[in-house]
Amino acid sequence: MKRIYFIMLLILFVSYTGNFLVFAQTEKVKSVDGVEISFDMAGNGDTGLVFVHxxxxxKSYWHNQAEFxxxxxxxxxxxxxxxxxxxxxxKDYTMELFGEDVAAVVNHLKLNKVILIGxxxxxSVILEAAKKLGNKVIGIIGVDTYQSFVDNWTSEQKDGFLKSFQDxxxxxxxxxxxSMFPPNADTMLVNKVVDDMSxxxxxxxxxxxxxxxxxxxxPTLRNLNPPLISINCDMYPVSIEENKKYVKDYEVKFMKGVGHFLMLERPDEFNGLLKGSIAELLNK
Incomplete structure (x- = not known):
């Protein structure tokens, strides 16, 4: 009985912390500034799906997608x-340098046909990565991001928000x-993500x-050619028509009743939407 109880706890733990067993290999490569970047790999195919947290x-936040x-x-x-x-x-964790991290991994693996998923x-990171990778990128998929490409916050608002994190x-x-989870979200998942990120x-x-x-x-969007699809929750408004001014081929899909971490909250539904989005990009 104790063994069965232990196995059940282990299954629950793996379900909420990331099943690293689905990844066949872990490697590291140096980014443009010499920082070592760790990445996991699994599967084979002509197309690479590059997931960015x-x-x-x-990277463990994508364990359900790696397996699928x-x-x-x-x-x-x-x-x-x-x-x-x-x-x-x-010293400074910029979107541009994060983009270099992604580009370093893609170039190290010699991937010539990739879809970036962020x-x-x-x-934001995969936009910068796409700029650096050029024709290797056939599509971009955002996950609860790209609500608006135009910033409406003042410097005072930004600095005030940041100060609370500094204090x-x-x-x-x-x-x-x-605050990024709906009231009916799974308590165990919420606590796991809260504890992890804090x-x-x-x-x-x-x-x-x-x-x-x-x-x-x-500026980056105006020079990008790959189509862009975003899979978003319905907690936050998306400026669809405004966004279309900056992206030649733009589409947004919604998951209802989930929060910011939709790939963890309802992974099966999310994987179905992601699968369809990947197929769309491959057929363009």
């Missing part, structure tokens, strides 16, 4: 600098992350958030 997360897509694609999940198992010897802050990172992050290195997290707040995607 969001702010204060890591590795039969037909080369699946790669990356730890950006300062996150997960990647190096922390970087959650939250990762959406008490753990407490502020816990409240911030909880344990991030504050110096990395604040630097990344500051650079995200002051990042302008429009």
């Amino acid at each position: 969001g702010w204060s997360c890591d 897509f590795s039969d037909n694609y080369k699946v790669v999940a990356i730890d950006l600098a300062g996150h997960g198992n990647s190096g922390m010897n970087r 959650h939250s802050m990762g959406g 008490n990172f753990v407490l502020t992050t816990k409240g911030f992350v909880r 344990s991030a290195p504050p110096e990395v997290a604040v630097s990344a958030m500051r650079n995200l707040f002051y990042y302008d995607p429009v």
Whole structure:
């Protein structure tokens, strides 16, 4: 009986912390500034799916997708600098340098046909990566990101928001992350994500958030050709028509009743939407 109970606990733990067994291999490569970037790989296929996590997360947040897509694609999940198992010897965590992290992995693996998939802050990161990778990128998929490409916050608003993280990172992050889940979200999942993200290195997290707040995607978007699809929750409004002014081929899909971490909250539904989006990009 004790053995059965232990196995059940182990299954629950793996379900909410990331099933690393689905990845066949873990490697590291140096980014443009010498920081070591850790990445996991699984599967085979002509097309590479490159998954990029969001702010204060890591590559384990994509474990449900690695298992689902590795039969037909080369699946790669990356730890950006300062996150997960990647190096922390970087002074400023900018979207441009994060993009270099992704490009370093893609070039190291000699992937010539990739779809970049980025959650939250990762959406900005993959725009920069796409700029650096050029024709290797056949499509871009954002996950609960790209709500608006135009920034409407003042510098005072941004700095005021950042100050709360600087003053008490753990407490502020816990409240911030909880607010991104709907009231009916699974409590165990919410607590796991809250505890995980609030344990991030504050110096990395604040630097990344500051650079995200002051990042302008429009110049990069105007020079990108790959089609862009975004899969978003319905908690936040999306400026669809405004966004279309900056992207030649843009589409957004919604999942109802989930929060910011839709790939964790309802992975089967999310994987179905992602599968369809990948098929659309491959057929363009």
